[in-house]
Amino acid sequence: MTGAPFLAVSGLTKVFAPRRTLPMRLAGQRPPALTAVDAVSFTIRRGTTYALVGESGSGKSTIARMVAGLLAPTKGQISLGGAPVTGAGAQENGARRRMQMVFQDPYSSLNPRWKVDDIIGEPLRGPGQRKGRAETLETVGQLLERVGLHPADGTRFPHEFSGGQRQRIAIARAIATRADFIICDEPTSALDVSVQAQILNLMRDLQDELGLTYFFISHNLAVVRYMADDIGVLSRGRLVEDGPAAQILDAPTHAYTQSLIAAVPTVEAVEEADTHRAVEEAGR
Amino acid sequence: MISPSDSAAAPFDSPAAPPVLGVRDLSVTFTTRRGALTALDRVSFEIARGEVLGVVGESGAGKSVTGAAVIGLLAGGGRVTGGEIRLSGSRIDNLNARQMRPIRGRRIGMVFQDPSVSLDPLLTIGDQLIETIRTHLNLDAAGARRRAVALLEETGIPDAAGRLASFPHEFSGGMRQRVVIALALAGEPELIIADEPTTALDVSVQAQILDLLSGLCRERRTALMLITHDMGVIARMADRVAVMYAGRVVETGPVDEVVRRPRHPYAKGLMAAIPPLSHRPERLVSIPGAMPRLSAIPAGCAFHPRCAAAVAPCSVTRPASVADGAVRVACHLYGGAS
Numbered sequence: 001m002t003g004a005p006f007l008a009v010s011g012l013t014k015v016f017a018p019r020r021t022l023p024m025r026l027a028g029q030r031p032p033a034l035t036a037v038d039a040v041s042f043t044i045r046r047g048t049t050y051a052l053v054g055e056s057g058s059g060k061s062t063i064a065r066m067v068a069g070l071l072a073p074t075k076g077q078i079s080l081g082g083a084p085v086t087g088a089g090a091q092e093n094g095a096r097r098r099m100q101m102v103f104q105d106p107y108s109s110l111n112p113r114w115k116v117d118d119i120i121g122e123p124l125r126g127p128g129q130r131k132g133r134a135e136t137l138e139t140v141g142q143l144l145e146r147v148g149l150h151p152a153d154g155t156r157f158p159h160e161f162s163g164g165q166r167q168r169i170a171i172a173r174a175i176a177t178r179a180d181f182i183i184c185d186e187p188t189s190a191l192d193v194s195v196q197a198q199i200l201n202l203m204r205d206l207q208d209e210l211g212l213t214y215f216f217i218s219h220n221l222a223v224v225r226y227m228a229d230d231i232g233v234l235s236r237g238r239l240v241e242d243g244p245a246a247q248i249l250d251a252p253t254h255a256y257t258q259s260l261i262a263a264v265p266t267v268e269a270v271e272e273a274d275t276h277r278a279v280e281e282a283g284r
Numbered sequence: 285m286i287s288p289s290d291s292a293a294a295p296f297d298s299p300a301a302p303p304v305l306g307v308r309d310l311s312v313t314f315t316t317r318r319g320a321l322t323a324l325d326r327v328s329f330e331i332a333r334g335e336v337l338g339v340v341g342e343s344g345a346g347k348s349v350t351g352a353a354v355i356g357l358l359a360g361g362g363r364v365t366g367g368e369i370r371l372s373g374s375r376i377d378n379l380n381a382r383q384m385r386p387i388r389g390r391r392i393g394m395v396f397q398d399p400s401v402s403l404d405p406l407l408t409i410g411d412q413l414i415e416t417i418r419t420h421l422n423l424d425a426a427g428a429r430r431r432a433v434a435l436l437e438e439t440g441i442p443d444a445a446g447r448l449a450s451f452p453h454e455f456s457g458g459m460r461q462r463v464v465i466a467l468a469l470a471g472e473p474e475l476i477i478a479d480e481p482t483t484a485l486d487v488s489v490q491a492q493i494l495d496l497l498s499g500l501c502r503e504r505r506t507a508l509m510l511i512t513h514d515m516g517v518i519a520r521m522a523d524r525v526a527v528m529y530a531g532r533v534v535e536t537g538p539v540d541e542v543v544r545r546p547r548h549p550y551a552k553g554l555m556a557a558i559p560p561l562s563h564r565p566e567r568l569v570s571i572p573g574a575m576p577r578l579s580a581i582p583a584g585c586a587f588h589p590r591c592a593a594a595v596a597p598c599s600v601t602r603p604a605s606v607a608d609g610a611v612r613v614a615c616h617l618y619g620g621a622s
Contacts, residue, residue: 055486163343164574193558194553194557226568262491265519265521266520
């Protein structure tokens with residue numbers, strides 16, 4: 001775990017050009033372009049967790065998709081371990097092979113017609129991987145145990161598992177290829193709070209054990225506080241503030257971050273003082 | 285909008301009159317191809333006038349079924365198989381669909397998670413509000429229109445009169461939920477049932493909607509049953525809370541009591557599993573396992589297989605609800621066997 005940047009994002013910009021409809025064409029008009037991500041720069045140190053927070057439409061998922069190489073940036077550079085993720089040569093240099101994604105919805109991110117063994121084993125049988133069937137199954141069994149499931153679960157289908165167990169399967173798939181950079185897009189927002197705690201603890205354990213670097217996308221500031229070393233706050237496509245987690249959450253300097261933190265309903269509010277009614281009066 | 289400044293606690297009635305909502309030993313069964321499933325098992329709670337009761341629990345706990353049973357909208361073969369529901373003293377669980385219709389909307393308002401469920405996409409906001417007002421209140425068209433504008437103004441819709449002609453899709457998610465709240469208030473109900481009213485919204489909009497809803501209810505002294513999975517929302521909004529697990533109420537009490545000192549091991553686990561915003565704990569406490577399926581509710585206390593504090597009777601007898609200070613808890617550790 002060194003302090004050198006592992007992922008580096010600089011000047012990342014994404015402009016979407018809305019479709020030109022027929023009436024617009026007839027009138028000779030162009031729809032205004034939409035800047036979803038505007039000159040965003042940040043770095044992630046190896047073995048740490050960087051969380052991007054913001055409300056819906058702030059551009060966090062667009063950034064995640066560009067970092068994953070699923071969407072081409074309009075401008076800007078992304079590199080992982082010094083190798084470019086986008087542009088010419090990105091396919092060959094292996095930067096993308098080091099990254100994996102864990103998505104929000106464990107119900108739609110796993111192929112319902114595949115057994116768990118195949119879901120987790122598939123990336124192990126990709127190009128450059130020379131593993132036999134038996135060897136693959138053994139690795140899958142170890143991965144299942146590592147995420148808190150049983151090797152025998154591999155013969156079952158996704159629908160036979162609860163939401164939390166499915167997210168464990170998705171995590172096992174992400175670490176199967178020994179990827180060391182995991183993009184987590186709202187990985188626990190579809191889960192119940194007691195199950196969320198299990199998954200977050202598992203993710204932290206795996207990070208310690210395997211030295212993983214997490215790029216964590218979330219709207220939940222409390223979850224981010226538990227997971228992140230550093231936080232970037234995104235508003236309307238711009239990074240308004242970024243820095244160490246404790247600093248951002250305890251002493252935010254930007255007004256947007258302050259309002260975001262103040263808006264979170266917490267149980268601690270009750271523990272501190274009976275202020276919730278006052279807050280309510282002030283809100284009217 | 286949000287500034288935790290000086291406090292002014294809103295007083296509410298001493299509960300001498302019958303509660304606005306009294307639910308007693310309510311059981312609900314769903315008939316499925318695989319047999320009868322008990323979704324609610326002897327659920328009891330009360331909501332007084334002007335009071336906000338938070339109903340909290342994880343998926344499958346039965347909180348939404350409880351709300352649906354109260355408004356007589358149990359779907360998919362669900363029916364009340366025991367207990368009673370009283371609205372301001374009179375029973376409503378044994379009414380037929382025709383008798384229930386004037387109660388729903390008029391005496392019980394509803395706010396659901398997804399505003400597009402409550403709004404007809406093909407009718408303007410004005411049409412929907414005016415129709416609802418005229419159904420429930422004895423007003424002429426002009427009076428109903430004035431009342432619709434007033435309601436929209438109260439729920440914070442700018443240019444209310446001008447927005448009557450707008451369709452639901454022309455509003456943002458937060459604004460749409462304001463319209464839904466206006467609709468829920470249109471019949472001047474005694475009780476509002478809000479099922480995850482802000483779960484689909486961003487956190488800053490959520491805070492506004494929660495404050496609006498509880499403010500309007502307190503002003504009108506409307507009882508509010510707030511169903512949510514988010515303990516933070518309960519802590520901010522509710523006076524009292526009922527914690528549900530596997531179709532049962534395991535703990536009820538004043539919100540600060542339950543938050544500060546939960547009694548039931550499940551309530552303790554639930555509180556400990558919430559990541560705090562103010563600091564980073566070494567580790568989150570998680571409850572092992574998951575909520576049981578309705579087809580396999582454990583005998584005795586439904587929580588006992590996941591409970592670290594379980595004792596011998598827990599797997600045999602279901603604990604009765606007993607008082608511990610201002611809190612009622614259904615757990616053998618608190619003498620629930622008596």
